[in-house]
Amino acid sequence: MGGNALRAALNILIAAAVLMAMPWPSSAHHSFAAEYDSKNPVDLEGVISKVEWMNPHAHFYVDVKGKDGKAVTWNLELASPNMMIRNGWKRDSIKEGDQVKVNASRARDGTNTASAQMITTSDGRRFSFMANLNLDSK
Secondary structure, eight states: OOHHHHHHHHHHHHHHHHHHHSOOOOOOOOOHHHHEEEEEEEEEEEEEEEEEOOSSOOEEEEEEEOTTSOEEEEEEEOOOHHHHHHTTOOTTSSOTTOEEEEEEEEETTOSSEEEEEEEEETTSOEEESSSBOOTTOO
């Protein structure tokens, strides 16, 4: 290689090293225990207002009426969409407008966020965090 080609290759390597060393924003994946408290369960009942099938975890939002009659929206986390599909879920297993009861583990940060453990729809279908438990479905 000539002097200019060597210098260009070296500049590319330096630029690549600088880019790799830069702090990039990322959505870090944390363990269940880091985010949720299994010793702090919450039972919710309300209407699903939104369902998001996206990585790294699917989420759904439930509007729950408080004791004062005002609706409070809860953000409920599920498994990854791929894992849910492998365990029998479909994109419409739960959907906007469904009346549901949810057993979940509250977030450690005290927000209205939880990890859903069991979802029961008004027609009796039950879904776990990972698997469709409605064995009687046709």
